[in-house]
Amino acid sequence: MNKETLHEYIERTSGNESNICQIYALQNGKCIYEDCWHGFKTDDAMHIASVTKGVVSLLTGIAIDRGAIKSVDQKVLEFFPDYPVKKGEKTIYDVTIKHLLTMTAPYKYKSEPWTKVCTSDDWTKAALDFLGGRSGITGEFKYASLGIQIMVGILENATGGKCIDFANRNLFLPLEIPEVRNHGDSSKEDQFDYLMNKSPRKHEWYSDPKDAVTAGWGLCLSAYDLARIGELVLNGGKKDGKSIVSETYLNEMLTPHLELGERFGYMSYGYLWYKPYKDREVYAAIGDGGNVIYVNKEKNISVGVTGTFKPRIFDRVDFIEKKVLVFAKG
Numbered sequence: 001m002n003k004e005t006l007h008e009y010i011e012r013t014s015g016n017e018s019n020i021c022q023i024y025a026l027q028n029g030k031c032i033y034e035d036c037w038h039g040f041k042t043d044d045a046m047h048i049a050s051v052t053k054g055v056v057s058l059l060t061g062i063a064i065d066r067g068a069i070k071s072v073d074q075k076v077l078e079f080f081p082d083y084p085v086k087k088g089e090k091t092i093y094d095v096t097i098k099h100l101l102t103m104t105a106p107y108k109y110k111s112e113p114w115t116k117v118c119t120s121d122d123w124t125k126a127a128l129d130f131l132g133g134r135s136g137i138t139g140e141f142k143y144a145s146l147g148i149q150i151m152v153g154i155l156e157n158a159t160g161g162k163c164i165d166f167a168n169r170n171l172f173l174p175l176e177i178p179e180v181r182n183h184g185d186s187s188k189e190d191q192f193d194y195l196m197n198k199s200p201r202k203h204e205w206y207s208d209p210k211d212a213v214t215a216g217w218g219l220c221l222s223a224y225d226l227a228r229i230g231e232l233v234l235n236g237g238k239k240d241g242k243s244i245v246s247e248t249y250l251n252e253m254l255t256p257h258l259e260l261g262e263r264f265g266y267m268s269y270g271y272l273w274y275k276p277y278k279d280r281e282v283y284a285a286i287g288d289g290g291n292v293i294y295v296n297k298e299k300n301i302s303v304g305v306t307g308t309f310k311p312r313i314f315d316r317v318d319f320i321e322k323k324v325l326v327f328a329k330g
Contacts, residue, residue, distance in 0.1 A: 001326050007035050009323075017319060019289060019310040021046050021200075022223035025303045025324055026231050032301070033327040034224070038308070043178075044200035045220040046306035051293055052205075052219040054285025055171070055229065056151050057101060057272035059163070061237075061249030062170050068158040072098040072252070072271070076105075076131070076150060079157040083128055092132035100151055101271035102257045103141050108133040112146045118191060123208040124153035141258050141269065145216030148272070152215045164205055164213050174244050175232060177225045178203045182211055183218070194218070198308040217287070226304025230293045233283065234302055254283050276317045290316035299328050 001009075010017050021040040025033040036042060063069045076095045077083060085092060091106055099105040107130045120126040127149040155163045168179050183194065183204045194206055195217075203225075206218030213219070232239060233254075236247040256268030256275050268275040274284045281297035290313045294303040303320050307313070 001323065003033065003035065003327075006323055007037075010035075010037055016290070016310075016313050019307040019313065020305060021308060022306045023303065023324060024223040024227040025301060025327060026227045027299065027301045027328055029231065032329065033324055038198065040200050040306075042224055043222060045203045045222050045225075046201060046291070046308070047194065047197075047218070047220050048226065048291040048306060049217050049287030049289055049309070050145065051221075051226065051285045051287040051291045052215065052217050053145075053148055053272040053287075054293060055167070055219060056148065056155075056215045057253055057285075058171060058229070058232075058245055059155060059167055060097065060101065060151060060271070061245045061253060063155055063158055063166070064249060065243075065246045066159075066170075069097065069154070072096065072101060076100065076128075076154065079154045080128065083125070086129075089132050091134070091136050092128075094137055095131060097151070097154065098271075099137065100148060101253075102269060103143055103148075103272075104137070104139050104258070105131060105142070105144065105147055106133045106135060106137055106140075107131060107142060107144060107147055112144065114146065117146050117149070118186070119188065121209050122212075123149050123210075123214070124212055128153070141260060143264075148215045150215075152212050156212060162211060162213075164207070164211075167205075167213075171229075171244065172225075174239055174242070175225075175228045177221065177228060180205050180219070180221075182207045182213065184211075196309055221304075221306075223304035223306045226291075226293045226306070227302045228304075230295045230302025230304065233293075233295045234297060234300055282317070284317055286316070289313055290319070292316045292320070294320045296325070299325070299330070301325065301328055 022036050117126040152163045180203045183206045201220045205213040207213045237245040253271040258269040283295045285293040289307040289309045292305045
């Protein structure tokens, strides 16, 4: 398969790949494949959905490296000393950052309370209100796009500034990713448009009324940006020889902490990053619509893919391995 064939395949298909907007692949620091569809250009951004979580994990590592956070074993409530714990609630006191990063934190709901959280004035506090419960900490995997919002509150309280500023200063700009701006609207109608809009976007990040960015979704980047973040992971956290995030944290982030079930393709899970294969050095930050940062340490390849929202598309790893890696050298 050559570039023209792949371009035409995505352009003409009505299947799972029809929503792809951008693909960018780097091997050994050099572009081996780049293409766009649906009117997108290389430097346009797209909402990367839950790949946002993978970025938040990297920001957590950077905060730990800088001493703002002691370790992933720190208790969540240490960062919210003024939070009023509800009478009778005990579990919340034992929840750690690691529980959040591995999606093993317990919550007091059966399905995520999007309306209650996303119509509140403070999404972090609203998420904290659902943390804990009578069952205690069981170690069970519970995927939580809203619960991970607590990590933004932790990062802001730990660093003494806004998470978006910390991200720009310590991750995006050092990787030569354009400065990301707050989106600045949190109405119900705007949230829906943000999730469903199929047009190219600016480099922006959704935020709550207090200008705290969303941790589980809401970041807009290009496939090129995603590939550069993947390259950072490949290079042990370094860019041009300068450390951005420590290799120690990256190793913890990528180490499997849980084995997931059928819903998640039996992948392993680290700190908000997936390991698709037990016996291979392949890792991914994955979001709805097939948005993905794909990292292959065996071939020293990072791939970014962006796509518009399309139901029931989650894992784009198989597509990358069969259609994009054919452009790899060796």
